[in-house]
Amino acid sequence: MSTETVYTIVDDLGALLLFTMILILAAGQIYRAIYAVAAQSFLIAVAGAVLAMATGNTDLWVIAGITLAVKAISLPWVLHWVVRKMNVRREVEPVIPVALTLAFAVMVVVMAFHLSGSLGPVRQAITGNALPVGIALTLLGVLVMATRKTAMHQMVGLFASENGIFFTAMAVTKGMPLIIEIGVILDVILAVLVMAIMVLRVRSTVDADIAGLDRLRG
């Protein structure tokens, strides 16, 4: 594959990633957000495979495989399982309206591209537009967590943030060391398991969403 082709593919995948991010931001039902973040992780795995083919870096194949297995399949399944177990019936309104959130999101994306555009030699170090897309995904993940007061939405936002970092990390010339990427994914798995335990514990004792508790103040 020529360098130009790889740049084009990475940019196209970046656009699709931003599209899935908008789906997550706009999703009312938690199931839709989970499917969208699973699709996003799948795209990250595809990006890993493309970059692996282009650079001949076998580590990236492993990372793409792990991303597919863990972030696109297993963890969304865990989230899905927790949601079913929690048996949430009603929708929780976001703190600010979805339309306003999307307006914010557009601003964040423009800002991320503007910021990266001001960097000269970044193109040598990071393939294509992976940096602005990564920054945008990370910040938008935080936006999801800030505007949604349900535990599951917050976990989805966390995933999206991590996806942004992974996308940028993959596109760094030569990729990150394999052992570090595996360690990071291991941490993510553990964090999700601990969060799931907490969510279910609160649900079983007080019938409330853990993210909705607000007794600690001042």
Added chain:
Amino acid sequence: MAETLLWVIPLVPTMTALLMFTTRDRRILSAIDVGGSTILAVLALVLAREVRVGGPRALGIFRIDDLGLVFLLLLVVLTLAVSIYTVGWLKQALAVGNMKAESVRSYFALVHAFVATMVVTVLADNLGVLWIAMEGTTITSAMLVGYHGHQHGLEAAWKYIIVTTIGISFGLFGTVLVYAAAAAVPGGVGAMSWSAIMKVAPGLDPSIVRIGFIFVMVGYGTKAGLAPMHLWLPDAHSQAPTPVSALLSGVLIKCALLGIIRFQTIAAAACGPAFTSMVLVVFGLTSVVVATPFILAQRDVKRLLGYHSVEHVGIVVLGLGFGGPVGTYGALLHVVNHGVTKALAFFGAGTAIARYGTRDMRVIRGLFAVAPIGATFLMLAALSLAGVPPFSIFVSELLVLRAGIGHGHWLAIGIFLTMVAVIFAGILHHVGAMAFGRPTAAATREPEAWSPLLAMLLLAAIMILLGITIPASVDGLLRRATGVIVG
């Protein structure tokens, strides 16, 4: 010898954690706890001697230099004090039903797993490993924060794990950017270790490193409790079991500061010290200012100490930001002083809370009358935290101040002094009211347990010693560590 210690030291708390599952007896568990912490402390002291003689050592992903040593020694001393404190604390907590007998061993195992992850953050040379261990500390300590299992504890634990996990993912982004910058210069390909990046640091692209450093500052700053990312801190510190609060405040936030310092040295070499100095001063001042009103208006004694940590982390970061040998030395000394003093304060507050059955400072009155020794230690800690001479925090605050004046940061100095004066009055008012006066009816008059007093004595001795005179060995270590940062 020293190289062997580098991988043995993280193994000690790990093995201690696993050993906890061999028994259910509270006495044996406490013995393993204290024993494991003692071995850890002894090995760290041996390593300190080796490093003083032979300089920095590296083994694979681990490396120890004088800078890491400052944090490692603080960690092991506080871990030992916490272990001693836990003996008496646990007995009391079991008696009143705050802890359940069947969950004691998993509590101990989690504490040592938490210590193990913190040890790895201090010893990590590879910045990726540093991040992984930092996230590891979040996972282990989040379970400890919610350990009492009631609704408030779980709320605090959720806030803690969500805020710090998201914060720390910014830290990972920053790490990736610095790594990308290193990959773009000759000789830097594949360099993820701090020592390797430092070799090529002056040639790194400043604009990428600048963004990377800001991401790291937000990321590890969240973990360090810098405002405005400190939102998890007062909740977690107040809801966690007291020994865990002492570890969170005394050690964990210092480990995050070490992460910030590692990146500060890289960024200062790549973008010039003026940039890092500005970022650090802004975050430091914000923390000091934001903490002040909450300290004044506080009613929960552990939240008070939590907000106080925000202030003191701010002072450390201010010291780093003012920079130069004086500011950096002052910041490192403040790390040690605040760690020791804050752990002492949490111990004192913990025994008072156990005695009165509440964290509300309006109910805790007349502590001197019911528990004179514990009240004395709490008062000493409060005087030191407020910055009264001759206690150790006064010395380090003075050094930070001198560095600020030396570099002409007049505005920052003005704000800093005002806030410190207000907090001085606030904390002495709060703790004075707790210590003096007529005891409320809620207080039990049981004799004071020996193990918490022993732990407090250990920390108070260090605190007073560092205030009166800094021993030559400690001074030498801090000077060499300052040299690592300032260059």
